[in-house]
Amino acid sequence: MLGLRRKAMIAPSGQPIDHDAETMRLQLLGDPNLMAQIEQAQPEFASAARNDPARFAELLRQTRSQQQAAELAAKEELSLLNADPFDVEAQRKIEERIRQQAVLDNMEHAIEYSPESFGRVTMLYIDAEVNGTKVKAFVDSGAQQTISE
Template identity: 35%
Template sequence: FKTHPNVLKELNYHNPKMAAVMRDSPEEEAVQVMRDHILAQGAAGFNRTYDANREETEMKNRLLTNPMDPTANEYFGRQIEQKNIMEQYTQTMNEYPETFARVLMLYIATEVNGKPVQAFVDSGAQSTIMSSACAERLDILRLVDKRFEGVAVGVGSGKILGRIHLVNLKVKGEDGGMGGEDVHLPCSITVMDSEKGLGDKNMDFLFGLDMLKRHRCSIDLQRNALVLNTMGRQVVTPFLQEYQLDTTKGGTRDFDADAANAELEKAQMDSVAEVEAAELAEAEAKSAEETGEAAAGTDDTTMTDAPGAGAGAGAGPGSGPGPG
């Protein structure tokens, strides 16, 4: 492990407690710990298999005795469901593995007042929306018409500060071929309170359906680009890639691998600590319960023996009334 850090990193991902022991222990002790771990895992696997086979045999016998047995039928129903799920999982992994990957949202590079801003293309948003913090950063918050303030209601609710009636939005076309030139779009923007507005504070500018329809835009996923048909010409602007987006937007531009690994390791260690604490609490509760049962048994024995002791004393010499 010490000569192959990648192997240790993989072990740390699956079993951080074991990885810490392997990293900090002397070689001979680490080897012995790994052997014990492998033996324990093998024994646990054997026990699981044995218990599963025993339960299946028991359920089969119950069905042979009573084909309408509800417990056995429920058991085999779960088995069939799990089998179907695993078959679908295997087929998806083999034929459509991309469905398990994270989907990158659609962003385009734009400029307002000469300042860059990444716009989230959202055909599900009725209006083009910008947070007040983003508007202030772009120096257009002063243009908000507060007569249009209100409350936006959708999945959640948010406070609308007003509306900016006209903003010059610069969209850059892709290099080479048709649509390689920049285009300036007149754009109306609804400004929402950053604290009580957009549900996701990382999406500070949404290019909504109103402007998509106004500029006859097409989301072309084959070219991975937004196609704008405006002012008599077509402009193609590519959607941003992961390396161009911050981690808050699902990208990797400011991704810190060391910090992410440290955070993951801490989370795993915290999870292990929680499991160990729960197991310890369960063991203590069980021990206390057993101690209580033993104490109750001792009290019962004492109460049972007491009458016998009194009878023995009464039967002894001089216990009865003496001669008159």
């Protein structure tokens, strides 16, 4: 039987690098727009992506761990809320969760189907002449989709 193993990548610090983290780091480095967004939102991530692959992998592991812990805590809280269906306070909290989820769903729908609502739209007007009359003309590309950068 033949077993295949990936060759472990080693950071300058001597620590092995997680392949998924390294792939993500290289994608960040290759996309200046994404890197600019990360720089604004998570400067420590951006710095680690540029200068310290092992630190980037560690930050990514920490973030994943925090997300998993938050998901587990939310599931446990929901289980406790569902334990007594006649508890008025628990029902209020469940109702609030449902309302918050509806808001998030509506936001996702809006971002998916109306992305122009979340960005700046620049209209193009030009000077034109129609039948000898000077007018300002609006240029319509006829695009059926919004292209966001």
